[in-house]
Amino acid sequence: MDKDQMKITTIAFDGDDTLWHHENYFSETKARFHTLMNELGDYPDAEEQASERHIANIPLWGYGVKSFTLAMVETAITLTSGKIIGSDIERIMDIGRSLYEHPVILLDHVAETIQALHGQYRLLLITKGDLLAQEMKIAQSKLAPFFEGIEIVSEKNVETYERVFKRYGLKAGEVLMVGNSVKSDILPPIMLGAQAIHIPYYVTWKYEQVETTETEQGKFMVLPDIKELPRALQEIEKNSI
Amino acid sequence: MDKDQMKITTIAFDGDDTLWHHENYFSETKARFHTLMNELGDYPDAEEQASERHIANIPLWGYGVKSFTLAMVETAITLTSGKIIGSDIERIMDIGRSLYEHPVILLDHVAETIQALHGQYRLLLITKGDLLAQEMKIAQSKLAPFFEGIEIVSEKNVETYERVFKRYGLKAGEVLMVGNSVKSDILPPIMLGAQAIHIPYYVTWKYEQVETTETEQGKFMVLPDIKELPRALQEIEKNSI
Numbered sequence: 001m002d003k004d005q006m007k008i009t010t011i012a013f014d015g016d017d018t019l020w021h022h023e024n025y026f027s028e029t030k031a032r033f034h035t036l037m038n039e040l041g042d043y044p045d046a047e048e049q050a051s052e053r054h055i056a057n058i059p060l061w062g063y064g065v066k067s068f069t070l071a072m073v074e075t076a077i078t079l080t081s082g083k084i085i086g087s088d089i090e091r092i093m094d095i096g097r098s099l100y101e102h103p104v105i106l107l108d109h110v111a112e113t114i115q116a117l118h119g120q121y122r123l124l125l126i127t128k129g130d131l132l133a134q135e136m137k138i139a140q141s142k143l144a145p146f147f148e149g150i151e152i153v154s155e156k157n158v159e160t161y162e163r164v165f166k167r168y169g170l171k172a173g174e175v176l177m178v179g180n181s182v183k184s185d186i187l188p189p190i191m192l193g194a195q196a197i198h199i200p201y202y203v204t205w206k207y208e209q210v211e212t213t214e215t216e217q218g219k220f221m222v223l224p225d226i227k228e229l230p231r232a233l234q235e236i237e238k239n240s241i
Numbered sequence: 242m243d244k245d246q247m248k249i250t251t252i253a254f255d256g257d258d259t260l261w262h263h264e265n266y267f268s269e270t271k272a273r274f275h276t277l278m279n280e281l282g283d284y285p286d287a288e289e290q291a292s293e294r295h296i297a298n299i300p301l302w303g304y305g306v307k308s309f310t311l312a313m314v315e316t317a318i319t320l321t322s323g324k325i326i327g328s329d330i331e332r333i334m335d336i337g338r339s340l341y342e343h344p345v346i347l348l349d350h351v352a353e354t355i356q357a358l359h360g361q362y363r364l365l366l367i368t369k370g371d372l373l374a375q376e377m378k379i380a381q382s383k384l385a386p387f388f389e390g391i392e393i394v395s396e397k398n399v400e401t402y403e404r405v406f407k408r409y410g411l412k413a414g415e416v417l418m419v420g421n422s423v424k425s426d427i428l429p430p431i432m433l434g435a436q437a438i439h440i441p442y443y444v445t446w447k448y449e450q451v452e453t454t455e456t457e458q459g460k461f462m463v464l465p466d467i468k469e470l471p472r473a474l475q476e477i478e479k480n481s482i
Contacts, residue, residue: 060341062373066307073314074334077327087323089330093315100301131372132303132395154373 006173008195008236011117012164013147014179015127015134017201018226019114020141021105026068027203029099033072036091043079050075055207062154064130069096100133104140107201109227111143116230118146125150126164126177128184156184158191165192176236178229181208186220196220197232247414249436249477252358253405254388255420256368256375258442259467260355261382262346267309268444270340274313277332284320291316296448303395305371310337341374345381348442350468352384357471359387366391367405367418369425397425399432406433417477419470422449427461437461438473 016022030047037046054071061067072092076084117123125147127134134152138144149168153160165172172193179185180201187210189196198220221232257263271288278287295312302308313333317325358364366388368375375393379385390409394401406413413434420426421442428451430437439461464473 060338061307062371066302066311070307070310070334073330077331080327082326082328082331084327084330085323086318086321086325086330089314089325089327090318090323093311097301130303131393135395152372154376 005195005236005239006171008121008176008233009174010122010124010168010170010176011233012124012126012175012177012189013114014177014181014185015125015137015141016129017107017180017203018178018185018199019106019110019125019143020137021107023201023203023205025099025102026205029068029095032095033092036088036095037076037079040076040080040084040088046075046079049079058207062130063128064133065096065100066130068099069093072096104137106141106143107226109225113226113229114143114146117233121233122168123147124164124168126153126156126161127151128153128156156181156188158188161189161192161194165194176233178226180204182212183208183210187212187216190216190219195236197229198222199224199226199229246436246477246480247412249362249417249474250415251363251365251409251411251417252474253365253367253416253418253430254355255418255422255426256366256378256382257370258348258421258444259419259426259440260347260351260366260384261378262348264442264444266340266343270309270336273336274333277329277336278317278320281317281321281325281329287316287320290320294319299448303371304369305374306337306341307371309340310334313337345378347382347384348467350466354467354470355384355387358474362474363409364388365405365409367394367397367402368392369394369397397422397429399429402430402433402435406435417474419467421445423453424449424451428453428457431457431460436477438470439463440465440467440470 013019030050033050034047037043050072053075054068057067057071061070072095073089076089076092114123123146125138131152138150144150151164165175175189175194177185177189177194177196178199180199182198186196186198200222223229223232254260271291274291275288278284291313294316295309298308298312302311313336314330317330317333355364364387366379372393379391385391392405406416416430416435418426418430418435418437419440421440423439427437427439441463462473464470
């Protein structure tokens, strides 16, 4: 990271796969969809096609479970040339519903790290997906009291971060964003002059995968585990004005 | 309304059916679903059942078009005892998609009224539904520049308004909420001590219908058209401290 940077006052966290498990449930769901479709016929790449459909639908249907459920139904109809019957569609929708109802399980060391940083820094949560689904996850996570602000957004691009920083009267340089997606959590804030720490999750959704240049890589830190965050912050503080 | 009330500094508007047409598109969609289902069999109350299902699903799937699309699919499966085929489900999903893609048409006198009030009052937009769908509507409405704040929420209850008022540093007494739903736009803000003006839309979604007591009715004004709002505000000002 650059030397002579501003003092960090605010740490903004991503939610899914940064604070709580998420992508693993999607993977499980895709596996269940694969199994179901292959009971009905020979569809070796059913789950791959559902993913593609989900991604193609994002501009219209957005992120989240409802959008993915609709994509699985659409894929099943396409693969069976419209011949799949309603009771099998119902089973697909049940798979979608159970994804919605999965428990919220915090990643290791999240609770104690957030608690430790609370009070030292202003903490924000910036998460994307279905409004209601995200609210339910936040409530179940029991982390809400530690965040001064919670922003559920439909997309995480430069404009989104600009809007959020403005809302809280923040200069980009005083913000550190922490998240598992280089595309959504790291590159847009560093474009604005914020700092960012990438904590990879063990699965990355294809849509969130990006190539980064060496210059970009030089602009953010990668940590293997959120428990390293307080120590990393001390290092950053040492380099700040 | 009460005398001796605070001066209004802020007017908060609902979106769907207050600023732009919405429920009429849902009504059209239900009619199309009815027609489609009655090509497949004898289902005289298909659209009624889809509405009921949609309402029952709100705690899980929330408001909005995706949730309603899923409800239509579920209803079709139930009514046909699981026998409906995929190509007909696809047609139902197309009906849902076209609802998503409908144009945003402002109600009469909205544009000029919002423009006239902008500058005199702080204007907020508080709307519920799918995050992405609401964002698209707001963008298409071209009204965003007139609002100091835009809040897309999953539910409009007392807690929601409390949170929004707090976010903007507002006392309830200085806020006037304007909307078409007594249940979502009128009763919760007046519970908090805000003022409210009900502008009915010509169709009210069943879920938004409530009985009001005479005491409640005495606490808010009803206007037939948003163009009456500036005059009503002058009246309110006369009664304020």
